[in-house]
Amino acid sequence: MSETHSxxxxxxxxxxxxxLPPPVAESGAVKWMxxxxxxxxxxxxxxxxxxxxxxxxxxxxxxxxxxxVWSASSLTDCRNILAERGYSSGACWAVITERWPxxxxxxxxxELYWRPILAFVLLIGAVAPVxxxxxxxxxxxxxLIYPLIAYYLLWGGSVWTxxxxxxxxxLVGMGxxxxxxxxxxxxxxxxAILIFLLMFxxxxxxxxxxxxxxxxxxxxxxxxxxxxxxxLALRDLFPxxxxxxxxxxxIAPIGLESVTSREIGGFLLAxxxxxxxxxxxxxxxxxxxxxRQSDLFIINKVCVTFIEVIxxxxxxxxxxxxxxxxxxxxxxGTTFDLILRVIIMVTFFAAAYIxxxxxxxxxxxxxxxxxxxxSLGLDYWQSMRLIIxxxxxxxxxxxxxxxxxxxxxxxxxxxxxxxxxxxGFINLIRATVEWNGIYWELYIFVGLCFFxxxxxxxxxxxxxxxxxxxxxR
Amino acid sequence: xxxVSGPPKESFRLSQLIYDSRYRSLTIQVVATFxxxxxxxxxxxxxxxxxxxLGRGFDLGFLWQRAGYDISQTLIxxxxxSTHGRAVLVGxxxxxxxxxxxxILATIIGVIAGVLRLSNxxxxxxxxxxxxxxxxxxxxxxxxxxxxxxxxxxxxxPREFRxxxxxxxxxxxxxxxxxxFTARGTLIPAPVWEPGSGVLVVIFIAxxxxxxxxxxxxxRQLYQFGRVVPILWPVLGILILPTLIGFFLLGRxxxxxxxxxxxxxxxxxxxxxNAFMALWLGLSLYTGAFIAEIVRAGILxxxxxxxxxxxxxxxxxxxxxxxxxxxxxxxxxxxxxxxQFLNLTKNSSLAIAVTYPDIRATLGGTAITTTxxxxxxxxxxxxxxxxxxxxxxxxxxxxxxxxKLKER
Numbered sequence: 001m002s003e004t005h006s007x008x009x010x011x012x013x014x015x016x017x018x019x020l021p022p023p024v025a026e027s028g029a030v031k032w033m034x035x036x037x038x039x040x041x042x043x044x045x046x047x048x049x050x051x052x053x054x055x056x057x058x059x060x061x062x063x064x065x066x067x068x069v070w071s072a073s074s075l076t077d078c079r080n081i082l083a084e085r086g087y088s089s090g091a092c093w094a095v096i097t098e099r100w101p102x103x104x105x106x107x108x109x110x111e112l113y114w115r116p117i118l119a120f121v122l123l124i125g126a127v128a129p130v131x132x133x134x135x136x137x138x139x140x141x142x143x144l145i146y147p148l149i150a151y152y153l154l155w156g157g158s159v160w161t162x163x164x165x166x167x168x169x170x171l172v173g174m175g176x177x178x179x180x181x182x183x184x185x186x187x188x189x190x191x192a193i194l195i196f197l198l199m200f201x202x203x204x205x206x207x208x209x210x211x212x213x214x215x216x217x218x219x220x221x222x223x224x225x226x227x228x229x230x231x232l233a234l235r236d237l238f239p240x241x242x243x244x245x246x247x248x249x250x251i252a253p254i255g256l257e258s259v260t261s262r263e264i265g266g267f268l269l270a271x272x273x274x275x276x277x278x279x280x281x282x283x284x285x286x287x288x289x290x291x292r293q294s295d296l297f298i299i300n301k302v303c304v305t306f307i308e309v310i311x312x313x314x315x316x317x318x319x320x321x322x323x324x325x326x327x328x329x330x331x332x333g334t335t336f337d338l339i340l341r342v343i344i345m346v347t348f349f350a351a352a353y354i355x356x357x358x359x360x361x362x363x364x365x366x367x368x369x370x371x372x373x374x375s376l377g378l379d380y381w382q383s384m385r386l387i388i389x390x391x392x393x394x395x396x397x398x399x400x401x402x403x404x405x406x407x408x409x410x411x412x413x414x415x416x417x418x419x420x421x422x423x424g425f426i427n428l429i430r431a432t433v434e435w436n437g438i439y440w441e442l443y444i445f446v447g448l449c450f451f452x453x454x455x456x457x458x459x460x461x462x463x464x465x466x467x468x469x470x471x472x473r
Numbered sequence: 474x475x476x477v478s479g480p481p482k483e484s485f486r487l488s489q490l491i492y493d494s495r496y497r498s499l500t501i502q503v504v505a506t507f508x509x510x511x512x513x514x515x516x517x518x519x520x521x522x523x524x525x526x527l528g529r530g531f532d533l534g535f536l537w538q539r540a541g542y543d544i545s546q547t548l549i550x551x552x553x554x555s556t557h558g559r560a561v562l563v564g565x566x567x568x569x570x571x572x573x574x575x576x577i578l579a580t581i582i583g584v585i586a587g588v589l590r591l592s593n594x595x596x597x598x599x600x601x602x603x604x605x606x607x608x609x610x611x612x613x614x615x616x617x618x619x620x621x622x623x624x625x626x627x628x629x630x631p632r633e634f635r636x637x638x639x640x641x642x643x644x645x646x647x648x649x650x651x652x653x654f655t656a657r658g659t660l661i662p663a664p665v666w667e668p669g670s671g672v673l674v675v676i677f678i679a680x681x682x683x684x685x686x687x688x689x690x691x692x693r694q695l696y697q698f699g700r701v702v703p704i705l706w707p708v709l710g711i712l713i714l715p716t717l718i719g720f721f722l723l724g725r726x727x728x729x730x731x732x733x734x735x736x737x738x739x740x741x742x743x744x745x746x747n748a749f750m751a752l753w754l755g756l757s758l759y760t761g762a763f764i765a766e767i768v769r770a771g772i773l774x775x776x777x778x779x780x781x782x783x784x785x786x787x788x789x790x791x792x793x794x795x796x797x798x799x800x801x802x803x804x805x806x807x808x809x810x811x812x813q814f815l816n817l818t819k820n821s822s823l824a825i826a827v828t829y830p831d832i833r834a835t836l837g838g839t840a841i842t843t844t845x846x847x848x849x850x851x852x853x854x855x856x857x858x859x860x861x862x863x864x865x866x867x868x869x870x871x872x873x874x875x876x877k878l879k880e881r
Binding site: 033036037040043046047051052053054184233250295296297299302308309312313314315316320321324325327328329330331332345405409410412413415416423426439440443446450451454455458 | 501618817851
């Protein structure tokens with residue numbers, strides 16, 4: 001029928017006409033704006049208000065930023081350049097081009113900058129296999145020894161210290177694994193702790209000291225055991241590993257030029273404190289969370305007390321404790337590095353928070369998972385390691401990463417106990433003759449650096465959440 | 474005849490302490506107790522020995538000695554002749570003040586930002602995302618320093634409010650000449666309490682109680698007899714009307730004193746120090762960003778089916794919101810919200826950055842440096858914060874147990 005018509009009737013179309021484009025108001029940018037910016041009166045008002053806010057902020061900051069001077073030797077110099085160019089005000093980015101080595105490295109000797117840089121490059125290699133599971137698993141061995149390499153590169157000193165630490169820890173690990181394969185996990189942990197004490201501590205004199213103390217409690221004239229300890233030939237052997245490394249150091253003095261903790265500052269310090277605390281707080285936090293869930297009365301109460309006390313008091317008070325009070329609780333005359341003390345404090349602090357996050361994950365697991373693990377005949381540690389923790393940790397990823405971000409941000413608090421982190425250097429630079437009176441440029445630079453780092457961490461946690469999601473949505 | 478006997482009696486062996494799960498937990502606990510006691514004894518012995526060496530004991534007597542320093546903001550009468558104990562109390566009250574006001578402002582900011590971030594207005598939700606991410610990813614200390622610098626460096630000196638020869642001032646006051654941001658602090662009108670204002674306060678408190686009584690009455694009528702008694706308008710009336718009538722009947726006993734520009738500085742009104750403003754705004758904006766995320770998560774946690782079911786039952790949108798959505802969202806929102814309040818309270822110790830006289834500045838700062846009692850000072854400060862956080866977490870546990878889903 002239609003074919004006949006197409007030949008006979010001249011006014012009938014031969015083919016379908018293409019669809020008309022949608023009305024202007026229903027397509028492209030106009031439609032998008034109608035839907036997203038002006039869908040109702042309220043939305044229109046909000047849009048106008050936000051546009052005003054954006055305009056106000058940009059009009060106050062953008063000209064100032066763009067007029068910035070990038071090379072000048074001092075603030076007056078910079079202001080002169082600005083006046084020459086005809087700007088009434090402008091940013092002095094020159095302070096950053098001039099002083100960025102201090103903000104990044106602190107007082108680290110400038111001819112040795114290659115060491116922190118190398119440590120940072122190696123850090124990427126060490127962190128990559130942890131973050132991305134698609135990389136070969138063999139690389140994890142490098143991640144494992146990386147802390148010692150980083151320590152050696154940053155602080156320098158004799159090469160034998162990290163080597164002996166590595167030897168000691170591998171002995172601990174091997175001994176523990178052997179013992180746990182032979183007679184169970186519990187026994188393995190005991191053996192590992194024993195070897196650890198033997199390697200790095202002085203169990204002999206500690207034992208004698210305690211005995212002396214106890215004897216002193218019971219007898220009026222306290223028994224003096226110190227001559228007895230001194231007469232023991234074994235005494236000089238302990239602590240084992242430090243003695244060995246001293247010995248090797250005197251035989252073959254190999255090493256890098258040593259750098260004191262005082263010279264480490266800026267973002268290097270923030271990274272050292274933040275990353276060490278992240279690494280050490282994770283296992284401690286898991287143990288605390290398990291302890292808080294445990295049926296063992298004493299372990300449970302100890303963990304609860306630890307967590308609640310640490311969380312109840314601000315970090316700044318803990319840092320003051322670390323810097324002024326810790327000496328009261330250590331044997332008279334003991335001094336150890338302030339950075340190390342801060343790392344220990346921050347680690348404890350972060351561990352308490354992580355323990356709470358993981359406890360949430362453990363509590364969120366259905367009871368059937370625990371019962372399933374029991375019915376398979378797994379013992380406590382096996383069921384935790386193979387069944388409970390992988391799921392609980394997966395649930396707690398966002399919380400853990402949030403804690404890490406908070407921890408990294410909190411590292412700036414060390415400025416109050418006299419360590420020179422980026423904010424400490426802002427104060428220092430502002431106190432110099434050349435840059436006295438400069439504010440915003442340094443704050444903006446440091447804030448931006450922190451933002452980039454923390455933003456990357458939160459994006460990574462979102463990626464991890466998506467990747468580990470096993471339910472089908 | 475079969476000889477029935479019980480299971481063979483095993484003799485106890487020492488290895489059972491490790492391998493037998495019946496005894497193992499006991500072994501672990503005994504070992505743990507022993508190690509813990511040893512550690513505590515060791516620390517305590519060191520402490521005693523160190524204190525002996527320094528030639529001093531543990532004593533809190535310094536709290537009753539003369540403090541000898543001034544505090545810039547005091548809520549209770551205090552002079553440099555007062556005791557350290559009173560200075561500590563001033564610091565505590567300052568901490569509580571900034572924490573309390575900070576919690577209120579942070580909640581307001583957080584709720585607005587959280588709701589706006591879910592808005593389908595593209596530009597508003599982006600703006601809120603920038604706010605939230607910007608504050609969450611940069612240390613609070615940096616924000617405090619930045620806001621403090623803005624308040625002290627970018628605001629005008631009082632003399633710049635004075636008109637020049639052309640009668641034009643470089644800066645002007647806000648809100649009908651009642652407020653001004655200056656480099657020396659923020660000026661606000663101060664209330665003046667004249668005789669009779671006490672009566673007014675009593676009336677106001679009584680009307681608050683009356684409002685609660687009315688609400689109870691209305692709910693009772695609703696649940697017991699099914700009568701709908703209006704709540705909102707009567708409550709507003711009870712709250713406002715008696716106080717308003719009393720205010721005029723008593724001849725306006727409470728008035729506001731506005732700050733006036735004097736010869737060199739503003740006089741009259743009340744001055745809020747820049748340190749307090751910076752700390753308050755900084756804490757509120759920072760915590761507000763976290764609260765915004767909590768609010769957003771809470772709203773998203775109520776599934777759409779709940780709203781649809783409420784509509785299907787014939788509830789109007791406002792009733793749906795107040796009876797179905799909010800109770801469920803609040804269950805998710807409130808616990809993390811309270812822990813954010815706790816964080817804000819603890820973060821208020823960053824007052825050190827802007828030299829606000831909080832408890833860390835009085836007890837943990839000047840008192841320690843002038844008396845040398847760092848052990849006692851830090852211990853007391855720790856106890857103060859611990860007590861505060863136990864109080865707040867106690868409130869949270871109480872709330873949790875009240876709103877917990879009643880499962881059967």
